[in-house]
Amino acid sequence: xxxxxxxxxxxxxxxxxxxxxxxxxxxxxxxxxxxxxxxxxxxxxxxxxxxxxxxxxxxxxxxxxxxxxxxxxxxxxxxxxxxxxxxxxxxxxxxxxxxxxxxxxxxxxxxxxxxxxxxxxxxxxxxxxxxxxxxxxxxxxxxxxxxxxxxxxxxxxxxxxxxxxxxxxxxxxxxxxxxxxxxxxxxxxxxxxxxxxxxxxxxxxxxxxxxxxxxxxxxxxxxxxxxxxxxxxxxxxxxxxxxxxxxxxxxxxxxxxxxxxxxxxxxxxxxxxxxxxxxxxxxxxxxxxxxxxxxxxxxxxxxxxxxxxxxxxxxxxxxxxxxxxxxxxxxxxxxxxxxxxxxxxxxxxxxxxxxxxxxxxxxxxxxxxxxxxxxxxxxxxxxxxxxxxxxxxxxxxxxxxxxxxxxxxxxxxxxxxxxxxxxxxxxxxxxxxxxxxxxxxxxx
Amino acid sequence: xxxxxxxxxxxxxxxxxxxxxxxxxxxxxxxxxxxxxxxxxxxxxxxxxxxxxxxxxxxxxxxxxxxxxxxxxxxxxxxxxxxxxxxxxxxxxxxxxxxxxxxxxxxxxxxxxxxxxxxxxxxxxxxxxxxxxxxxxxxxxxxxxxxxxxxxxxxxxxxxxxxxxxxxxxxxxxxxxxxxxxxxxxxxxxxxxxxxxxxxxxxxxxxxxxxxxxxxxxxxxxxxxxxxxxxxxxxxxxxxxxxxxxxxxxxxxxxxxxxxxxxxxxxxxxxxxxxxxxxxxxxxxxxxxxxxxxxxxxxxx
Numbered sequence: 018x019x020x021x022x023x024x025x026x027x028x029x030x031x032x033x034x035x036x037x038x039x040x041x042x043x044x045x046x047x048x049x050x051x052x053x054x055x056x057x058x059x060x061x062x063x064x065x066x067x068x069x070x071x072x073x074x075x076x077x078x079x080x081x082x083x084x085x086x087x088x089x090x091x092x093x094x095x096x097x098x099x100x101x102x103x104x105x106x107x108x109x110x111x112x113x114x115x116x117x118x119x120x121x122x123x124x125x126x127x128x129x130x131x132x133x134x135x136x137x138x139x140x141x142x143x144x145x146x147x148x149x150x151x152x153x154x155x156x157x158x159x160x161x162x163x164x165x166x167x168x169x170x171x172x173x174x175x176x177x178x179x180x181x182x183x184x185x186x187x188x189x190x191x192x193x194x195x196x197x198x199x200x201x202x203x204x205x206x207x208x209x210x211x212x213x214x215x216x217x218x219x220x221x222x223x224x225x226x227x228x229x230x231x232x233x234x235x236x237x238x239x240x241x242x243x244x245x246x247x248x249x250x251x252x253x254x255x256x257x258x259x260x261x262x263x264x265x266x267x268x269x270x271x272x273x274x275x276x277x278x279x280x281x282x283x284x285x286x287x288x289x290x291x292x293x294x295x296x297x298x299x300x301x302x303x304x305x306x307x308x309x310x311x312x313x314x315x316x317x318x319x320x321x322x323x324x325x326x327x328x329x330x331x332x333x334x335x336x337x338x339x340x341x342x343x344x345x346x347x348x349x350x351x352x353x354x355x356x357x358x359x360x361x362x363x364x365x366x367x368x369x370x371x372x373x374x375x376x377x378x379x380x381x382x383x384x385x386x387x388x389x390x391x392x393x394x395x396x397x398x399x400x401x402x403x404x405x406x407x408x409x410x411x412x413x414x415x416x417x418x419x420x421x422x423x424x425x426x427x428x429x430x431x432x433x434x435x436x437x438x439x440x441x442x443x444x445x446x447x448x449x450x451x452x453x454x455x456x457x458x459x460x461x
Numbered sequence: 462x463x464x465x466x467x468x469x470x471x472x473x474x475x476x477x478x479x480x481x482x483x484x485x486x487x488x489x490x491x492x493x494x495x496x497x498x499x500x501x502x503x504x505x506x507x508x509x510x511x512x513x514x515x516x517x518x519x520x521x522x523x524x525x526x527x528x529x530x531x532x533x534x535x536x537x538x539x540x541x542x543x544x545x546x547x548x549x550x551x552x553x554x555x556x557x558x559x560x561x562x563x564x565x566x567x568x569x570x571x572x573x574x575x576x577x578x579x580x581x582x583x584x585x586x587x588x589x590x591x592x593x594x595x596x597x598x599x600x601x602x603x604x605x606x607x608x609x610x611x612x613x614x615x616x617x618x619x620x621x622x623x624x625x626x627x628x629x630x631x632x633x634x635x636x637x638x639x640x641x642x643x644x645x646x647x648x649x650x651x652x653x654x655x656x657x658x659x660x661x662x663x664x665x666x667x668x669x670x671x672x673x674x675x676x677x678x679x680x681x682x683x684x685x686x687x688x689x690x691x692x693x694x695x696x697x698x699x700x701x702x703x704x705x706x707x708x709x710x711x712x713x714x715x716x717x718x719x720x721x722x723x724x725x726x727x728x729x730x731x732x733x734x735x736x737x738x739x740x741x742x743x744x745x746x747x748x749x750x751x752x753x754x755x756x757x758x759x760x761x762x
Contacts (some may be wrong), residue, residue, distance in 0.1 A: 029550075108721040111510040132724075136511035234704075288595050289616050289701070298598075420723045431705050435619065 026041075026052040034215060064094045064357045067120035070293075073102030077375045084454070094357055114138055114351065122362060125174060128237070129341040133415035134168040139169040139347040145359045153363050161407040162381045165343040166216035175366040178378035180311035181339050181403035182241050184208075184332070185318065187284045188325040190226065190306040191214060199307075199329035205245070208332040212283035226344045227305040228283035230297050231274070232428035236423050237342070237410070238309070239274065244408035245334035246270040248420060256460070258422055258452045263445040265395050268334070271441050272335075275433035277310035287434060300324075300380070311342055311443035312379065312400055336410040417459045424451035427460050469587050496707050504730035514727065520732035531732070534715040535705050537623065541711070542690045544627045549686050550679060554636030560638060561645045572642075575635040583695040590629045591616065591700050616701050618709035626709055627687055637682050644678030645671070676755045691740050 070080060077100055080309075084096045089094060099120050101109045108127060113119040120271035133139060146153045155163060158176070166174030184199060191198055196214050199207070201225045203210055212228025219225050230236045248266030251258055261267070277284045285299050303323035318326050346365060348358045362371060371382035375389050379400055391397040412418040425448035433439045504521055508514035525531050560572050563661030566598070578586060593600050594615040648671065654668040694713040697703060703710040703718070716736065720729035743760040 105721060107724075111724060115510045132509075133511070136509065138511055286596075286614070286616055288597065289591065422724070428706065435705060 021402065047194050053091070062272075064095060064096060064354055066096045066122065066354065066358055066361055068096060068098050068124075068361075069106075069113075069120035070098065070100050070124040071106030071126070075301070076377075079373050082373045083365055083370050085370065086376055086386055087361060091360065094361065096138055096361060101178050114349070117351060119349045119351055121349055121354060121358040122346050123420035124177060124344060124346050126457075127341070127345075128419060129427055130165060130174060130345070130363040131412060132419075133424070134173045134347075137350055139173040140350050140355055141173055142175065142348070142359075142362075143172055145363075146172065148359075149365055150362055153253055153367065157331070157368065157382050157384060158168050159381055159386060159401065159404050160230060161298040161341060161404045162343070164339065164407075165413075166345045166347070174347035174360060176381040177344045177346055177366065178374060179343040179381065180332060180342055180379065181341050181400055181407070182238060182311055183308060183339075183399055184229075184329040185300065185308040185310065185315075186327045186329055187303060187306055187323075188327050189303065189323075191327075193342045194306075196306075198327055199332070201330045203329070203332045205334045209277070209281060209283070212307065213281060224282070224285070225304070227285045227299050229307040229309065230300040230305040231277060231284045231309055233287035233297070234427050234434060236426045236430065237340070238311075239426070239430060240340045240408075240410050241271075241331060241338070242270040242274055242334070244338035244340060245331070246273075247335040250411040250419070250426070251414050253414060256456070257288065258449040258456065260449075262422055262426070262449040262452060263442070268441050268445055271433060271445065274430075275437075275439070276440065278434055292354065300317045315396075316338075326396070328396045330399055330403060336408075339403045339406045340410050341404070341407050396419060415456070417456055420459060421455040422448070425449070425452040425455075429450055464720065499585075500730045503726055504690055504734050505729045508726040509724045510726060511724075513520070515637050517727065521728045522735075524728065525731060525735065530707065530710065530715060534710045534712045537708070538693070538709050538712045541623060541627065541693060542687065544623075545552065545630060545690050546686045548627075548631065549634060549637050550682060553682065554633065554641050554675075554679070555640030556634055556638035557645060560642055572639075575659070576639055578632045578634065579636040579639075582739045584699055586632060587679055587696050587699040590632070590696075594625050594629075594700075606761060617705060620707045622701055622705060626693075629700070630693075631694055637686070640674070640682055640685075641678055644675050648674045673756050674758065677757060680747075680751050680755045684744055687743055687747060690734065 068084075070077070072169060074079065077098065080098055080100075080452075088094065088096060096122045110119055110123055119138075123133075123139070140353075145151070149331065153175075155172075162179055163172065163225075165179075166176065186199065188198065194215055196211060199211060208229070213227065214228075214407060216224065216228040217226040240250070243266070246266045246269045248261075248264055250267065251263050252261055266406075270376070273438060278286060284364055285297060288297050300308035300322065301318070301321060307329075318324055330392050331337075346362055348355050348362060352358050366381070368385060371380040371385040374380050375385055375391060377395065380386050380389065380391065386392045386401055392401050411422065415421070428451075429444045429448045432444050433441060503514065504517060505518060506514035507517050507520075556575060560568065560575065560749060562568060592598075594602075596612065596614040596617060597600055599612075599615070602617070605612040613621045616622050628685050651672055653666055653672075656670055661669065666687070692713050693711045694717065696715070697709045697711050697714050701709045703714050713736065716732040719725045
């Protein structure tokens with residue numbers, strides 16, 4: 018190599034070096050989907066509404082169907098869907114908000130609601146809901162689905178779709194072992210006994226069939242165990258973790274969860290430690306009899322020939338409790354056409370929208386759940402009944418949950434899953450301390 | 462006094478120059494230099510992107526010192542650099558020496574195959590590797606089981622996760638090898654012929670000839686490799702998300718988490734500048750060391 022060649026390569030290198038101090042963005046993908054307008058209108062007369070969503074691919078179909086119907090009934094409004102198809106949706110809309118140009122309507126997931134609303138990113142909807150011309154009857158909704166959109170006693174977002182947690186079970190494996198299907202009213206002891214009856218070990222000690230597939234160190238899913246143990250992860254004022262995150266109730270929840278993996282050996286260890294414990298496929302392969310999770314993969318499971326699918330309610334610990342996962346829409350505080358945005362939002366989350374949503378996810382409107390037969394369905398009815406047992410998730414008490422206790426709790430769960438001899442009480446005490454330090458640092 | 466208006470001509474030339482490079486210049490300013498300058502400003506603030514930034518002076522930098530996860534990410538990054546850079550330098554050279562067999566049949570095909578992983582999408586090949594590393598269903602542990610060895614839990618075990626990412630990254634050796642190959646091609650054949658006539662065997666001519674003449678290429682690869690390893694992100698982001706127990710929490714991954722998951726833009730910008738300073742310092746160190754061991758053709762040794 019001569020010195021000249023080296024110089025040219027060095028020039029190329031400088032760019033690489035400089036890129037070191039520009040934060041990496043994980044490949045933002047944005048596409049704008051413009052729906053066809055049914056009737057020709059003079060261009061100036063149309064209000065154009067922009068709708069931001071973190072959904073992508075097949076998940077856009079219900080959005081587009083609702084938009085199409087809405088535009089047909091409201092020829093003065095055109096709706097543009099702006100999906101951001103990657104994990105960077107929040108980063109994207111935060112950038113748009115910082116630049117003063119976010120979509121008129123924004124979709125937000127449950128635990129992001131306090132952060133966005135607390136900083137004034139959304140308009141309060143109560144005046145719109147009670148308005149003369151375009152009111153919204155909030156009594157049409159199923160129990161619990163409005164709460165995640167509220168902050169400081171005002172409604173900011175309305176429900177798009179949701180999922181509680183429940184226990185999937187494979188009837189084939191239950192029948193083969195002669196074990197009765199789980200029923201409402203079963204308890205942690207029953208869950209353990211059932212899982213033990215269904216765990217089969219071969220002569221050389223390898224497990225051939227597991228009792229239950231658990232979602233690993235997934236913190237939000239773990240809130241079910243905390244609630245069922247009668248615990249609470251933070252105080253109601255959202256200021257204190259000590260005495261909550263490390264309380265005896267939370268210790269019991271973590272210990273039981275860890276014991277299912279190690280002491281009782283009824284749950285396979287996570288194949289990777291990513292969120293949701295995504296690497297496990299024992300249940301799908303017919304090698305685990307039960308699985309604790311949300312409704313999201315159900316459509317695929319119903320097609321799976323390894324499974325004869327049943328869904329059971331969550332077992333009760335000290336309390337009969339469950340948690341909700343939720344996505345909703347609100348109107349951006351920067352929208353220049355909030356009235357038009359409200360007309361669309363009202364349609365979207367109202368009975369008309371729910372009529373479309375019921376084919377994709379659980380509907381949030383009670384009458385739609387009834388008329389479609391979903392409430393009486395042996396599987397869907399179980400999911401809907403879980404709405405009667407919802408406990409508050411920790412994020413509703415502080416906008417800083419995700420930056421404080423969530424990583425601390427995650428470390429506890431990873432530790433007890435990795436180390437059968439882990440000291441649960443000591444781990445939780447450290448976690449409560451770490452979370453408190455982080456919270457004190459962030460609170461104004 | 463050859464030209465009536467020398468100043469004007471020079472000025473016109475300058476204008477033409479800036480006009481011609483303006484598309485690149487505008488791009489550089491808008492998308493690189495200005496954001497870099499702004500990020501320095503942001504690093505002295507507390508900013509969540511929703512409310513206006515609040516000046517906090519050096520607080521973010523001071524916080525770094527007490528941040529356990531910052532030190533953890535620094536340790537992870539350093540350990541990985543120490544593991545990866547030597548293997549890339551030596552492995553890439555070995556690969557290049559193999560690919561340098563001019564006469565071997567099918568060598569072009571082999572070269573293409575070795576380079577191929579460098580062209581593939583990073584995320585796609587990480588996902589494939591995740592399947593290979595799967596503790597129960599993965600090919601690697603299945604192979605080990607054939608040998609009667611119980612394989613580790615790879616990505617799910619804090620003791621093996623970083624090693625697994627290192628193994629994964631060796632997939633990309635082809636890129637280094639191609640640069641080496643160019644270096645090897647630049648060494649004149651006559652030198653080898655002369656060495657052979659003087660009775661030098663393969664090993665002697667490798668140590669006495671190839672290696673010294675290759676030092677600029679090795680030097681270049683070393684710098685490139687150090688900078689790139691400090692910025693490792695994709696594999697950890699996709700395969701482990703920094704876990705388990707922060708065993709693969711690279712500095713850039715931590716920065717990403719602070720910026721785009723926790724939206725602490727000020728703190729993340731401070732992290733970015735610390736990262737920049739570190740990379741700059743190490744690069745300068747390597748460049749300085751170069752004068753002791755890099756030999757340029759045409760120089761008198």
